[in-house]
């Protein structure tokens with residue numbers, strides 16, 4: 001659909017674009033990214049024919065753009081530039097109707113039904129029909145932006161060139177406009193080339209990204225190949241981190257700020273832990289990075305409060321999330337800053353152990369109930385289990401772990417727990433084989449993220465060794481406590 005071949009050019013004698021080549025297939029959306037002043041808008045001007053390149057060629061549908069008449073080209077492509085002069089007074093409907101000019105055959109041509117339909121459809125798609133009679137100058141910046149997008153859509157060309165189309169829009173309208181453009185791309189083979197400043201929006205909505213730097217192409221391809229941490233940090237000269245999007249296989253960027261924090265030591269000591277009648281509590285005056293399989297706030301996050309709560313054996317788990325939330329509020333724990341686990345075991349029997357390591361102290365807290373213990377390799381043909389029991393494990397580390405070390409630490413801890421069950425000869429009541437855990441065990445690793453980064457957390461790393469020993473010993477004692485309780 002669009003082919004840009006060895007394009008160079010600039011303003012007067014100042015070169016801006018240097019040997020730019022890329023192609024966009026019909027029905028695809030290309031996002032142009034790059035720092036301020038790198039030449040994104042200039043490239044759009046060359047593609048649209050507003051500016052002539054000093055060398056190189058732009059083809060639309062296999063034909064050089066200079067061989068199209070301006071009206072022919074306007075039927076092929078629509079340009080929505082970055083800034084719009086809004087000084088002229090016009091109604092919204094008239095402004096959108098201007099998009100139909102390439103389709104008018106003469107100066108006094110009649111307005112056809114298809115022109116009317118295209119204008120109404122574009123106003124509906126962008127949600128501006130409700131202001132159709134209003135004067136453009138009385139609309140907000142974001143509303144005006146949507147009117148110009150409507151004008152571009154009303155032109156009904158196959159190639160849309162956009163310069164920061166969602167610039168003035170709030171998130172709901174960014175989403176509405178980009179969802180709508182994406183729909184036209186997917187369902188009606190519209191081809192879009194759009195400049196973005198927002199790397200995340202470009203990643204989410206575009207099939208391909210062209211990353212520019214100093215008038216040149218730094219990278220071109222699918223988002224996950226172009227948007228790589230080190231490359232983005234280098235091009236934009238800013239610290240960032242790429243993360244997975246929760247729903248789409250598209251990378252998303254987070255800025256890593258260089259904040260000057262008060263030099264306050266972030267230290268967890270035994271005083272942070274309390275065993276109360278109904279729960280074990282760990283409260284910190286700063287958030288820790290946490291990975292857990294808890295009931296409340298599971299997954300990866302930052303939290304300051306932790307609770308492992310005893311519930312009755314007949315606790316109704318149908319509405320566990322809502323019930324737990326109510327409990328946290330009642331006990332004064334901020335729900336957005338708390339990780340919560342539950343157990344039928346009496347938490348007054350919790351084991352808290354402290355281990356010294358060169359990077360800092362590690363705390364391991366375990367509550368163990370084994371009435372429900374099972375051998376994970378033998379549960380495949382069971383439907384449910386009538387026994388109750390849970391092993392909940394917390395590992396709190398004065399140290400800094402990578403994501404990799406968090407996951408490896410979870411594995412190391414699980415292996416250590418299983419070894420403790422083995423050592424204590426805990427059996428699966430049905431298969432009569434050594435148990436590996438219970439069906440409802442929860443595990444949590446929390447780290448202060450202070451000090452030197454520990455990249456790995458496997459069994460032979462320093463942190464892994466402490467986790468292995470600590471979880472084994474604490475689980476052993478917790479099982480012994482549980483058994484003592486059963487005998488009473």
Ligand SMILES: Nc1ncnc2c1ncn2[C@@H]1O[C@H](COP(=O)(O)OP(=O)(O)OP(=O)(O)O)[C@@H](O)[C@H]1O
Pocket residue numbers: 011016034035036037038039040041042043
């Ligand atoms: N009309 C002009 N005359 C002379 N120089 C210009 C003109 N327009 C832009 N430039 C210069 O060309 C360079 C590239 O500008 P361009 O607008 O293409 O960058 P951009 O990547 O779109 O930037 P931004 O992200 O800030 O919108 C800049 O150094 C700019 O100052």
